[in-house]
Amino acid sequence: MTRPHNISIMGATGSIGKSALDVVRHANACGDQKFKIVALAAGSDAEGLAAQAREFDADVAVIADETKIDELRSRLAGTNVTVDAGLSAVVEAASRPVDRLLAAIVGSAGLESTIAAVRAGNDVAIANKESVVCGGKLILREAARRGVKVLPVDSEHSAIFQCIGDGRSLEKMTITASGGPFRKASLEEMRSASPQQAAAHPNWSMGVKNSIDSATLMNKALEFIEAGFLFDVGEDQLDVLVHPQSIIHGMAHFSDGSVIAQLGAPDMKTPISYALAWPDRTATNVDRLDLAKLGSLDFESVDEDRFPAIRLARCAYQHGAAATTVLNCANEVAVSAFIAGQCGFLDISWLVEQALSRYLEGSMQGIACETLEEIAFLDRMTREMTREILGSDLRRMGG
């Protein structure tokens, strides 16, 4: 396999997108690897996108928000960058042939462009965990059909990918969780937590949605499901372990009692670079680990009373892809509502639990979740249902 050279980044102006461009900048500057940027896509940050497209001499820059097309065009005037806007333009950009496409849009909104990339034969480095939780089976089925690689970017999944070998004799896998900003908080403190407090992650710097998901541990719940789909293992083969220092990212346990773990400083540039350069590695400028300085690593189990998210993930994963889609979409609505001050912090997991149990008991049960259209339909239904619960049901935990 030749070293990946041409890459595209969907979600370029976000936390993962920027880290990926840092990886590219460093690899290109130190001569370790030469990456060429083909397409960059973003949601609405025309200024940030234009600066990236100029710096990296991208072939194409696409903004999902069509009202920003004029701004993007004028900021890129005099360059050779082709400019486009709108959701279908994002999908089209993802279909341009590349060696590797980084899927780093946030939320299930990223699914369509990921499927388009896979269908175009592009290997995908996948950061966008929500798209795996909703459409993981579809992504992997389409990838297998076309001989396309799907490489994990999430640090825990990258760790397992690096530890698992050919998967033979694997007994189970563990993903670690820092525990987030409320690891030691009381239920009372969590009930009154503000979005600013919830978004202040102790170890990782991330986009706001991912940070809030880390505070509820819904991030770990999504990752639990993501690991299940990506590595095709059962719920009983997946464990979550709280590890506050975020040094061990994941572990693979084998039938002879061996456990292989991957360690590294908590910096997404390491797993991003691995997914971009695989099967090789490329040099990064991340902090090197100094275990003697760290002294010790701590571990504890998840307190499921304060953090019901993992229990909800196990339940959803047991019920299959439609249930995991419901869990994800209800969470997206709940997190937006929390950021907008429409519900409390504890209401996020409560709303997800309500949506999931309504789904498991109710009429939406028969909705299939196999094609892009079916997933999009279930996504819409879940969002409507969750907004309805949010608006009508006043016995909310945090209220």
Ligand code: NAD
């Ligand atoms: P972010 O909010 O910082 O960035 C999201 C990016 O997606 C932005 O560039 C935004 O403009 C773009 N975007 C949003 N909607 C779009 C659309 N319809 N079309 C095109 N672009 C669109 O988020 P992030 O923290 O970078 O996370 C991105 C994804 O990676 C998420 O799924 C997250 O769960 C996952 N992830 C993030 C981290 C992390 O450390 N940040 C770690 C692992 C996985």
Ligand code: MG
């Ligand atoms: Mg992660």
